[in-house]
Amino acid sequence: MNKQQQSLVQIIKQSRLYNAVWATDVVPEQLVAPIAIEGLELRIRLTRVASIAGLLVAGAIAIDFGATTRRPAVLAAFLLLQLTYVALFCFTVAWPLVRRRVAGFDRARVLFNRLLFALGVFWAAYLILLMRASGPASQALILSIMCGLISTTIAAGPLSSTLAFWTPLTAGAFIALNVSHDLWRPVFVVSVAIYSAFVFFTMVAVNRRMLERSVNALELKRTSETIQMLLRDFEENASDWLWETDAALNLVHPSARLAEVAHRPAGEIRGNLFDFMAGTDAALASPADPAIDPYAELRRQIRMRRPFRDLVVPVSAAGERRWWSLTGKPTLDHEGAFAGYRGVGSDVTAMQRSRQRIDFLAQHDTLTELINRAAFGVLLDRALAPGNACGAALLYLDLDQFKAVNDSYGHGLGDILLRAVASRLRNAIRETDTAARLGGDEFAVLLPSNSRIDATAMADRIIERLSRPYRFDGVSVEIGVSIGIALAPADGDRQDLLFRNADLALYRAKNDGRGTWRLFDQAMDRQVQNQRSLRRDIKRALHDGQLFVEYQPVVCLRTRRIRSVEALVRWRHPQRGIIGPEDFIAIAERCGLIGAVTRHVLTEAASLAIRLPSSVSVAINLSALHLREALLFDQLSAVISTSGLAPERVEFEVTETALLTTDDRTIDNLRRLRRFGCRIAIDDFGTGFASLSTLRSFPFDRLKIDRSFIHELGRAENGERIVKAIVEFGQTLGLLITVEGVETEEHAAMLYGYRDIDAQGYLFSPPVSGDRIVAITGSGVATIAPAEPATM
Structure with a gap:
């Protein structure tokens, strides 16, 4: 080859078309050989089955065409085709032996491709000879068989192997069209040309995708081997350290590096992990507020026997407050029982202080x-x-x-x-x-x-x-x-x-x-006068029956079946019209009437629930101030018992903001209500800054996601991620999930992928009267169709 020819070859190899066909831009040079071997072996395994199928198909065609097959030329092409299939089958069976004896992989690949090329040539010759000796109807059938054979080239394996079979078949298709005077028309020629081109580019695409997968698999394997090597090297040379505990969370086998960063002799590192990290720092060992326990998340992960990663915790080392990043996973003994934790730690004090400084500057x-x-x-x-x-x-x-x-x-x-x-x-x-x-x-x-x-x-x-x-x-x-x-x-x-x-x-x-x-x-004068007036009128409202209750259904998002109805109190004021709870509940709290309002709502809701299917429960909102009253449980349980309603059909909702001002009496009331059989829900979740430790101290059954997050779906960049995180967080804790504020089918569609969640909002129904709820559930099925949002 002269220099001009070599330059032309080089230009071709650098062209986009060359890369697109042979995917030279996909496979790194060091992976060409192993991927080529893998692809050829895959093609050989597929060819073993395809050889048997080809023998049967060729035989079936011979039987169908009968006398035509017995013509000498046709019979010769048929026999050569069968012999080529037998040779291919034998090659695939003997491939392990062939690979060892044939000098070099390239020679084995060339031999295999030549057999495939011969197979394509004999198929083409066999079908062309049949077409020449057949009528127009049979010619169309033979052409369709040839097109079908062309399509079989779309398979896994090296592109060179599929092209070796595709090329003679495609050429044979055009020769067959030329042989037949009835089929040699533009429509057939163009159709075969387009179909052959489509098969060609599909072969190229499949080959490229298979190469990409092979490259990724090999790179992943190489990366895994590198990680294993680095882990082995870590124990000897890394600046971080390994830590380990027994089943009682006592530190065992302390490393020299751990002793160094803890500023203690290795022999003195023993005892409970948390006591070791807290050291002499009283704020870490015994925080004034259990809700701000710096080790709360670490304790939770360990209690649940879950692995954790890069969990930053404060420690006391030689009287100095420092920060460690811990990664760990539970270990099991030979019987499968929990044996402790093992992990890696690193000192991130400098990074944590920088982060704190950044957070400070951000605020x-x-x-x-x-x-x-x-x-x-x-x-x-x-x-x-x-x-x-x-x-x-x-x-x-x-x-x-x-x-x-x-x-x-x-x-x-x-x-x-x-x-x-x-x-x-x-x-x-x-x-x-x-x-x-x-x-x-x-x-x-x-x-x-x-x-x-x-x-x-x-x-x-x-x-x-x-x-x-x-x-x-x-x-x-x-x-x-x-x-x-x-x-x-x-x-x-x-x-x-x-x-x-x-x-x-x-x-x-x-x-x-x-x-x-x-x-x-x-504005203040108007507000003061308004509040004074309402404070006088609210007592009369309770006495004269001006308070009434509306109900908004909570439905299963997937089935639209009503799970429960939330009771919402309203005030029909003689002069001011309908007043919402946001305008008088706080006044009722300051006047000491919130308990009477809650009992009124619960009585009305229980009376309604008796008329509803047993599968439908009622939800009642509890005031944070009311929760701190000593007689709350006695009052509410008496109302439920008197109504004859099963406590399991009553759910009490507490806003997340109420958790910020809780005390022991609040917790006790919630637990007594739950033991009585009622369910407890946390309402408006995401708006009150409740901590995980606070959530763990409450006996919640349901988590209601605040409507503000739902309204950001599709608008805020992280809206869907935040909702997903809250849903997964609640389900991880074993809580039922209700999504508030679902007002459009778009909201419902975005939430449809979540498993087993309930929804509430104007898409399904606005707050309606008790009689309307009874009418909706009158069939006993308790299912509602989406409704247009009502105007407020």
């Missing part, structure tokens, strides 16, 4: 180190969450004459002044208060009380402290501060509304001469 203003607007918004939302009976006060601060200082002395001194203001503000507020820098010269203070006296007294104190002169390197600066005050929920029960009203009050303070504060009084 704090870098200049003043007060919390920033985003973190303040989270705290404000928490303060505004339903169930916070104390309310909150927002003080919106704006510095007076700060712009003049910046313009006169420059931004450098302006930054120093802001840090000084932040320091004075931090010293002026109480430990329970929170100060934040919102941006520029705007600050905010959150008080955990909606008392007007507390808010105004704090405003006076802040104005007095911040208005004192500031001195920096001989420069004396005087500024003031104006404050707008909004009280929650009187002036707003949402963050944006409270900020808007506080800003309006701040605007009035500045207009009134600055250096002062103003309350957002108009």
